[in-house]
Amino acid sequence: MPPESSLRTGQPGRTESADSPDDAVRRLRAAGCVFAEDEARLLTGAAASAAELDAMIERRIAGLPLEHILGWAEFCGLRVGVATGVFVPRRRTEFLVRQAELLLRGSHDGGSHDGGRGAAVVDLCCGSGAVGAALAARVAGIELHASDLDPNAVLCARRNLEPAGGRVHEGDLFEPLPDRLRGRIGILVANAPYVPTAAIGTMPPEARTHEPRMSLDGGPDGLDIQRRVVAGAPDWLAPGGHVLIETSRRQAGRTIGLMRQAGLAARLAGDPELDATVAIGTLAGSSTG
Numbered sequence: 001m002p003p004e005s006s007l008r009t010g011q012p013g014r015t016e017s018a019d020s021p022d023d024a025v026r027r028l029r030a031a032g033c034v035f036a037e038d039e040a041r042l043l044t045g046a047a048a049s050a051a052e053l054d055a056m057i058e059r060r061i062a063g064l065p066l067e068h069i070l071g072w073a074e075f076c077g078l079r080v081g082v083a084t085g086v087f088v089p090r091r092r093t094e095f096l097v098r099q100a101e102l103l104l105r106g107s108h109d110g111g112s113h114d115g116g117r118g119a120a121v122v123d124l125c126c127g128s129g130a131v132g133a134a135l136a137a138r139v140a141g142i143e144l145h146a147s148d149l150d151p152n153a154v155l156c157a158r159r160n161l162e163p164a165g166g167r168v169h170e171g172d173l174f175e176p177l178p179d180r181l182r183g184r185i186g187i188l189v190a191n192a193p194y195v196p197t198a199a200i201g202t203m204p205p206e207a208r209t210h211e212p213r214m215s216l217d218g219g220p221d222g223l224d225i226q227r228r229v230v231a232g233a234p235d236w237l238a239p240g241g242h243v244l245i246e247t248s249r250r251q252a253g254r255t256i257g258l259m260r261q262a263g264l265a266a267r268l269a270g271d272p273e274l275d276a277t278v279a280i281g282t283l284a285g286s287s288t289g
């Protein structure tokens with residue numbers, strides 16, 4: 001989850017208005033934007049007028065994440081709505097989705113699940129709801145719930161998930177989930193904050209200035225929220241159910257250790273190209289899907 005930045009610096013870039021895509025590229029490049037051509041194309045496509053394009057470029061040069069300006073992020077082939085002040089889903093988190101999808105389909109262990117149909121899936125710390133939205137798009141018939149403590153994230157996730165039949169609950173981790181899900185969750189996914197507090201200052205300004213602190217800060221060792229997710233998981237998982245937590249390569253051993261302490265069988269999955277690591281804990285018992 002520590003974010004990628006495509007803007008090298010928030011250099012002041014006000015020079016002239018951008019009334020053509022070439023001007024847009026030039027201004028973005030001058031401001032240190034690494035993917036100036038791509039961003040100019042997206043912003044030009046989104047702006048209804050030259051004045052609006054100019055304003056968008058100014059916001060980008062000032063350091064706002066591209067996705068907050070566009071109002072959406074590309075994630076797992078979807079356009080997921082992302083409101084200002086809500087965590088921008090990262091490419092590496094697509095790996096978390098893929099791992100959850102594999103388990104939902106029952107293919108990872110060669111199981112004989114019914115393609116995930118009817119499985120209760122919970123996206124904890126859902127932010128925009130990107131992970132849940134991608135799972136709902138990939139696996140038909142899941143019962144999808146999501147939760148987040150931040151009311152802005154909850155509003156955003158509702159817009160993304162309710163059309164797909166998902167329910168979004170506002171509150172601390174498991175606390176707002178309907179009690180009937182206790183012992184019934186087949187797949188629990190969490191990309192919870194995992195940046196150690198002291199490392200937040202080293203993050204790109206796009207993240208540390210424009211994403212809420214509570215979406216990044218994982219406490220002194222980065223594991224405060226993960227610890228609570230793992231401790232709560234056994235009560236909420238169905239027999240054979242899985243909890244999948246995005247972590248970092250450096251923290252992975254400790255995330256796995258937390259799972260084992262909670263009585264879960266645990267393993268790691270990773271994708272070096274995406275710099276993605278996911279810890280997967282499984283509750284004993286036979287899975288019902």
Ligand SMILES: C[S@@+](CC[C@H](N)C(=O)[O-])C[C@H]1O[C@@H](n2cnc3c(N)ncnc32)[C@H](O)[C@@H]1O
Nearest residue numbers: 087089125126127148149150172173191193215
């Ligand atoms: C790293 S962001 C991830 C968002 C989303 N899962 C994604 O991958 O795009 C972490 C999210 O956790 C939420 N959060 C932080 N502490 C929480 C808590 N105690 N209970 C519920 N959500 C929490 C934040 O508001 C933020 O939306």
